[in-house]
Amino acid sequence: MREFAAELATGTGDPGPYAPFPHRVISRTKETADTTTLVLAPIGGGKGARFSPGQFNMLYAFGVGEAAISMSGDPSEEGTLVHTVRAVGNVSTALSRLKPGDVVGVRGPYGKGWPVDQMRGKDVVVMAGGLGLAPLRPVIYELYSHREDYGRVEIIYGSRSPTELLYYDEIQSWRTRTDTRFQVTVDSADRNWYGDVGVVTQRVPDARFDPARTIALMCGPEIMMKLSAQALEARGIAPSDIWLSMERNMKCAIAQCGHCQFGPYFICRDGPVLPYARIRRFLAVREV
Amino acid sequence: MTSLGDAPIVLTEGTHPFLERFDPKFLAAASANAREMRFETDEYVFREGERAQRFFLILEGKVGLEIEAADRPRLTVQTIGPGEVMGWAWLVHPYHWPVAARALKPTRAIALDTFVLHRYFKLHPDVGYRFVLRLMPVIAKRLDDTRVQLADIHA
Ligand SMILES: Cc1cc2nc3c(=O)[nH]c(=O)nc-3n(C[C@H](O)[C@H](O)[C@H](O)COP(=O)(O)OP(=O)(O)OC[C@H]3O[C@@H](n4cnc5c(N)ncnc54)[C@H](O)[C@@H]3O)c2cc1C
């Protein structure tokens, strides 16, 4: 394994479709007790691959394994990749422990992202639960940097508690913008929290948008997406205008192994972002 | 500090969404002892265990409902904002607040005297019935929201 890492680092060997490109960790920010944001730069320089908001990379922790991790940086920034990782198992824990200077393998970007072209000229509702904000952050950068291209923008972010909020300082500055409403709610909080307490679905009834010309984007636990999609549908948004980012176990990420199958779809190729109209019936099934 | 409005309040259908389409006679009766109350940030609207004698119609601001236990810090479990109502413990034996309510920003609310409401509903059960029918969806919605909260949907 160490030889492989050395080969990668020096760029020797035969790169196949599974070969990760070596990147160096250039910074590491602890977001919460179990979640870390890494900024990576390709070893040897270069601009790195461009990506669309909603796509993901396979990150390879040498000697441990690979995991699908969403792009969570600004898509207009070249030369670096930003990934936010929650330590839940072997690979994600190894990735979370990387320090500046360490090397990590990257292959991607993969998958279909958020329907940015369809969003232009429309109202946009973004709903994130927990770590689900990570794959939505690139699209939030896009919305803010081309604000005039979109109608009303409502962002609703829910977290278990104030200590589990990601990108805390950035959210504070986003919330000061008057051209967008960014609501944050938590399941419960201690006395020092003066924000909203409750679930994201409670924020839907008074969100401001024209249902006939709105695109909704959401990412979070499936139960959160299902209930949020139902709440948006009750407000009149068509299921084909509600887009969900799905997670399934990934191995190859190039539609070869079938690990990520979800109903008739391969999440790595047909998703991870899919319209609710196409997947709603599979969301009710225990394991598809 | 909490300040009670000096002038007595005359409730109308437009005072608060909860009062829409109520009989003017009932609104006139409920105006007796009704007060507009203001709470500064961190001021308690009521505390856990106190006798529930008021029904609140929130006009402005935000109130957090808190639960307390000896072995853990106070926890805010829900927030209530403008256009919403707060407190139905006055309809449920033993008529004590099961939670505390603290203003999380400067808050303005109308407080109805529940003794007046009880008395009116005894004399006019049809209005009481309509009032409860108006309150039930609020209670059902809170129960639904709590259920969703328990499902840990923001994990
Ligand atoms: C498109 C996509 C984008 C993603 N983006 C991100 C991202 O941006 N950030 C991020 O942190 N994650 C992301 N993920 C999730 C991440 O890829 C998975 O969590 C991955 O499995 C982590 O690998 P691991 O080896 O650390 O954990 P694994 O060992 O694969 O464990 C993953 C989960 O399964 C549970 N688990 C593992 N083994 C068992 C077992 N034997 N019994 C019961 N439960 C078990 C673990 O507790 C954990 O919750 C994404 C996934 C997809 C598909």
Ligand code: FES
């Ligand atoms: S991960 Fe192999 S088919 Fe999608």
